Amino acid sequence: MSEEDTDPGERLAKRVAAQLHCSRREAEQLVAQGAVTVDGELATQPQQRVRADQRVAVAPGARPQAMAPATLLVHKPAGLDWSAPGFWARLQRDGQDALHGRPAVPGLFMNQRCVASLEVEESGLVVFSQVPGVARRLLDDAPLVEHEFSIEVNGAVDAAQLQRLRPARASISRRTETLTGLRVVLHGPEPGQIAALCRNAGLAPTALRRLRIGRMPMAGLAPGHWRCLRPQERF
Incomplete structure (x- = not known):
């Protein structure tokens, strides 16, 4: 068995903190x-594991600075699990900021909490979101926030x-010979609630997409992109 197989490594932030004789929080900010x-x-x-034989370097003159907390709007494609380990890596690799047309700055996806x-x-x-006020609005005040869905059956x-x-509240938006x-x-739906309501009504959705949360539409976001x-x- 090789040394690489037996060395679990240590957290990147811990290594940076030891190298610079700074706090773990300051090390996390440098990574961000x-x-x-x-x-x-x-x-x-910051939680990336690094082995003893790997070289960790910090840009000369870099000083730790706290990033302003951010909220991300993401167009999740069907079949993609937002809680899966590779979700953020995929957004960084394949997605882009639809507002500015550029990749994410390092650290933007750190400690993001799913609030919808x-x-x-x-x-x-x-x-x-990393913003407590947004979390309160979409979680604690969920019954006050309207969500709009487009469904095909x-x-x-x-x-x-x-x-x-x-x-x-449901209405028919379009009809063809084969689908509706x-x-x-619905205000403050639980995950999966819309699909459950459809099943109770004898409907089997072939596509279910959320278009809007409160005053915030998804308009302009391609699948897999974010801003x-x-x-x-405001929501």
Whole structure:
């Protein structure tokens, strides 16, 4: 067995703190600023494990600075699990800030809390935040915040089925020979609640997408892309 296999390594922030004789928090801030490399590669996660034989370097003159907390609006594609280990790496690799058209700054995805989630098979607007006020609005005050969904089901939908979707408000947005599009609005839905209401109404959604949370629409976000909430924007 090689040394690489037997050495579990230590947290990157701990190594940086030891090298610079600074606090762990200051080391995390340096990683967040993009000031730390491991074997010449930019490191973005303070919890990354580094082995004893790996070279950890800090940019000359870098000083730890606290980043302003941010809220992220993400267009989650259907089939993508936001809680899976590779979710943030995929956003960093494949997504971009739709507002500025550029990759994320290191540290933007650190310690982000999901405050408006979706099930794996659902798509649309998901919200992550480092801002306590946003978490309170979307979690503690959830019954006050309206969520709008677009749903597609095979075949026709009658008035009785729309009534059975209560407490959600539902209306038909479009019809074709083979499917019906629905607009469904509900205050503070639990994850999976909209799909459960559909099942109770005898409907089997083929697509379920969240379009809006409160006053915040998903407009302009391509699947897999994200943007930061602007300071003047409110849910």
